[in-house]
Amino acid sequence: MSIRNLKDGSKKPWLCECYPKGRVGKRIRKRFATKGEAAAFERFTMREVDDKPWLGVKPDHRRLSELVALWFKLHGKNLKSGDHTRLRLESMVSDLNNPVASHLNAQQLALYRASRSNKGRGKQHRDLSIASNNVDFGLLKAMFNKLIKLGEWKLPNPADGIEAIKKPQSELAFLTEQEIHHLFEVARRSPIGDELIKVYKVCLATGARVREAIFLKGSNLTKCRITYSNTKGKRNRTVPISEELYHQIYKPTNDRLFTCSYNVVYKWLTIALPHLPEGQATHVLRHTFASHFMTNGGNILVLKEILGHQHIDHTMIYAHFSPNHLSDAVRFNPLTALDI
8 A cells, every 4th residue: 555644643644655666676665744745755756767767667556446447448347247346346445545556465455355344234343254255356356367368457466366265165045835935925014015926936936036037027028938138147048937927927018027126025035034044035036946946856957057057066056955866875885785
């Protein structure tokens, strides 16, 4: 971080830390009474190097926010989740006080990761979850990799040394038939209960993500079939549905079939099922479809296509629900040949 307040009670608490030749070159440190003086010294020092090309390769003085903006302009805006990714990156930039990007290194990023806390409503001051940390630093690493590939970043990727935090595989929650009935009973108390139940039914009948279900349009619906487009995996998929469900959700329109928001769907799920593991509330409907599909003897390759997974590894988390999964353990264990 280029300029920071040491808050040590001295008359010159503002420290300017410069690397005129990049982070591998000589470091210059100087203290000032005000932030403005420190910033002026930084500009002067960097400009002095820029004006003397014989000192070596011109250093990169761009701040992290400039790289985020450049990444979004050249690549991010074309991604389905580009706006969301930019917001997450900008939040990290703010936390890091928008440093000169060439000054960043793995040690600084590791210390930052260790100090992060949750900013969510009602969750302030809690440590940020492992999953959120892994996602954010994965995005930061990917941003630098893309800029390197585009020739817009000449230095090493400062996030290369940050490995994802390993965490134990969490058990996937799914609903029993009794819990599904309870969910519908609770949803009926909502002013838009009929619509909520239709959304829940679509998710449970097709394995759809909640956002895929609530943004369904009449144009996505054909006779006893739903086609999901513009999905997370960018692969269109068509899933058959029962005639009964088709008539329940059908509307003579090409516009949206449902008007409820994601937050409302989430709210009534958590009211009905407060015991669900954190982070699985809305995905539980998708897990429930997949779990029951395999328990009832479904083929895992068919499940992969229904869920729209690109890789079978993502679908294998449901393999153990199959009644025949690893059943050879019963037939071929050493006790089968012993009369004891």
